[in-house]
Amino acid sequence: MSTPQWVDDWLTAGRFAKYVKAAGGDTELALALYEWNSEIAAAFLRDLGHLEVAVRNAYDRALLTHPDIHDGEWLTAPSCTLLFPPHVAKDKNGNPKDKNATPRANVKDARRHSGYDLGVVPRGKAVAELMFGFWSYLTDDLHEKSLWVPALHAAYVPGADRARLHAALSALRDFRNRVAHHESVFDRQPENHRRYIVFVARNLSPDLHQHLTRHSRLPAVLAARPRPPR
Structure with missing residues (x-):
């Protein structure tokens, strides 16, 4: 045809x-199928949007308790230098690269773009400027001793598995990027990514988990895959 x-x-x-x-x-x-893919993307963005706001606010609260930050604020340049010190390692091409340069730059840009450095907006504006990629990177193996153990674990329920959370958040970041660029997701195991959202939400807050699963359109949308006529 x-x-x-x-x-x-x-x-x-x-x-x-x-x-x-x-x-x-x-x-x-x-x-x-193309329309179905768009429905999946829209439902996914709704759920991930709720999760992203929860993650960044939980991480922000946890980082404010970090013992190494200056003057009770982790967003400042001195605090960021302590939380994300230079960590040089070879990239896939064998070239040296500071793996913490990006998060330091992310925070610097967030402060500048939000107006936080000028003292004209609440700190929450700077926190909201930071993208999902920044937050998902904080559970990386590199940050287990520097962020997870002293502070970030408090964002989750007791006993939460950092490595499993990082895997879920990384997968969600990549899936979200495909949605943002209007690429196909119907063929990228959307049910698995729905489960990642549920998993992270359950570890953040049982109440949030209950709210998300009660209102999510994803189960119904995923079950409505178009089929050829009989």
């Missing part, structure tokens, strides 16, 4: 090809 020209003009043949393949060559079903 040939693809209508207006669809190729809209999506391009290359972009639409994976949907046509998944639909067994049925372009009408392929269009339904």
